[in-house]
Amino acid sequence: MTGRTAIVIGAGIAGLATAALLADDGYTVTIVERGDDVGGRAGTWDRDGFRFDTGPSWYLMPDVFEHFFRLLGTTTARELDLVPLSPAYRVYSEGYDALDVPSGRGAASALFESIERGAGAKLERYLDSAADAYDLAVSRFLYDPYLGYAGLADGAVARQLPRLARLLVEPLASRVERTFTDRRLRQILEYPAVFLGGSPYGVPSLYHLMSHLDLTDGVRYPQGGFTALIRAIERLVRARGVVIETGADVTAIDVVAGRARGVRLADGSMLAGDVVVSTADRHHTETALLDETHRELPESWWERRTPGPGSLLILLGVRGELPELAHHTLLFTERWRENFDAIFGEPSAIPDPASLYVCRPSATDPTVAPAGHENLFVLVPVPADPSLGHGGIDGAGDAGIERAADAAIAQIASWCGVPDLVDRVVVRRTIAPADFADDLNAWRGTSLGLAHTLRQSAVFRPRNGSAKVPNLFHAGTSSLPGIGLPMCLISAELVAKRLRADRSAAPLVEPAGR
Structure with missing residues (x-):
């Protein structure tokens, strides 16, 4: 296998993990990433001394992370500073007092x-x-x-x-x-x-x-935020000689004589590879990077599928302390089923009031906010619909998005007993479904990928190897096994297993002595 080359599209966690595993299998690997930094959905944004994660914020399935790090000759303990959270999270159910869940x-x-x-x-x-x-x-x-x-x-x-x-x-x-x-x-x-x-x-x-x-x-939290997890994997990737090219926008997967042979970039250049692995949005890969004859999942297939929800993300830097909020806080509406019907039903709408989630990493991590301030990440599940609009900085997003953000902030202030919350906000940014569509090529602006309905789970989920184009593989949230950072690590492992012709249902064997 030594001497073979691989091109990985995307430097999110699935792309980084795939590159590391393939490098250990003897491939010379190049990652091409459209953005200016690695991370993908697990991104980061800095302003005025605040550092916000812009994606995942729950560290679950620790055994999957440990197995992945052991495959690379290290351990979670060596790479991350994990802090157990107590309480695991706090719940404000409409009409009830706060409930700490241990x-x-x-x-x-x-x-x-x-x-x-x-x-x-x-x-x-x-x-x-x-x-x-x-x-x-x-x-x-x-x-x-x-x-x-x-x-x-x-x-x-x-x-x-x-x-x-x-x-x-x-x-x-x-x-x-x-x-x-x-x-x-x-x-x-x-x-x-x-x-x-x-x-x-x-x-x-x-x-x-x-x-x-x-x-x-x-529930645990990696000190430094989830960007610390991404940086840890990036270090392991670079140590294996993998080249990461940022600002490299892939416009097509090059198919020669029916086989994937590399990628074409927006600047007109081409990169050749014996293997191509796309960890870009699966819909985008199928419908934009491949011509019609090579598409395994054409647009007609996607029209019959269910996306996960979109997200309205609200990043807030707040003056003063917020003990009313735990590291993880959930606000649940009384009209529970109606909330989900608004998101997934037809017609769809942003729920009001919404069941929403607030992460306060500054409760655990002093590095994410200036002294005397708090860092809040608010997630409002909304329909997967880019027509809802774009977010922006300091209220500069589309009007409907900013109104929904105002409503969510007011809801937190009222339900959690922080009446002056709005007046204490010193940094504000919103991110909406249209941003996910534009920045991540996300299908229908979903922040997650294909929902885990019965017909989109396990054996029914898109596989990690193309049935039409040999040497083309897929990893990420809309391929096996599914949504979330641990699933993306497993998705990378499934690509490695396919290239090894490993048909087993078990995880790869961890190298002895690691």
Whole structure:
């Protein structure tokens, strides 16, 4: 394999991870990145002493990160300074006082029992099931490249088929709502559907496994923000001799005699490679970088698919302290189902009031804000619709976007007991679906990718190798296995497995002694 070359499109976490794994397999790798820096959706923005992450902010599935770092000869402990969060997060459910949600089964069960009699024991059983589902997913599904169906015929999977069938057919909300009565408890267990780019009324109840991650496994934060994670992987990539070319906009994947042979750039130059891996938005790759005869997933395919939600991101630098907010804070509306119907239904609209999320990293990390100030990252899930408009700095975004941002800030101020919040804002930026479409070529302006509905999960999700163009591979949020930073790391591993002709459903074997 030594002497072969690979071109990786995109320097987000999937592109960086793919490049590192291929370099270790003997490829000479070049990453071409349209932007001016690495990170992709996991970006960063600095102003007046504030440093904002502009993408992921929850560190979950620590075992996946640890496995990836071990593949590269290091460990999470060597590369990151992870801090466990206590509470895991705070919840403001409309009409109720704040609720601090702890990590750890015992503490979580005690909290549930204090709110609803009998709910503690029910949560224990729920988390037992969630842990089983998570273990099955990691051992049998997430690392399977689906080059065949042997993994699905495995005895361990076959024995679980009756249970799996129920978990795949029943929506998450139905599973939760037949088990728990209190609205706050239901919302705590249903909200993780948003991490999967979906609604609890649309994603399969198999994804109750997410509650194993935050309530049992715990929530952590990498000091320095998620840019610290990206920089750690970038260091490992560069140490392997990978060339990263930023400001390099790919306009086409070069296909010669039916095989991927490199990429063409906007400046007219070409880069040749024995292998091309696109970690750019999958829709953009299929419909803009490949000509019609080479498209595996044409526009007609996408018209029948469901995107994850769009996001209105509001980055706020705030004067003074905000103890009313935890590191992670969730605001849940009473009109819960109507909130999701507004985002995913037809016609769609920005919910008002919205169920939203606030990250206050300055609660844990003094490096993200000047002394005496707080850093807030607000995420309002909205429809995946670029026509909603662009964001901007200091209120300069499109009028509808800025009105929605004003409403979200006012909601936080009212619900969380910070009446002077608006007056204390010293830095403000909004990012909206049109920005995701323009800056990241995101399909329909979604901030996440293909939603994890039943027909867009596991074996039904787009694979990591092109069925039409040999030597063309894919990684990222709209390819196997799915949405989120851990999934992107696994996606990179699936590309490496395909190139090794590894058909197993298990993770790659970590090198001895690492």
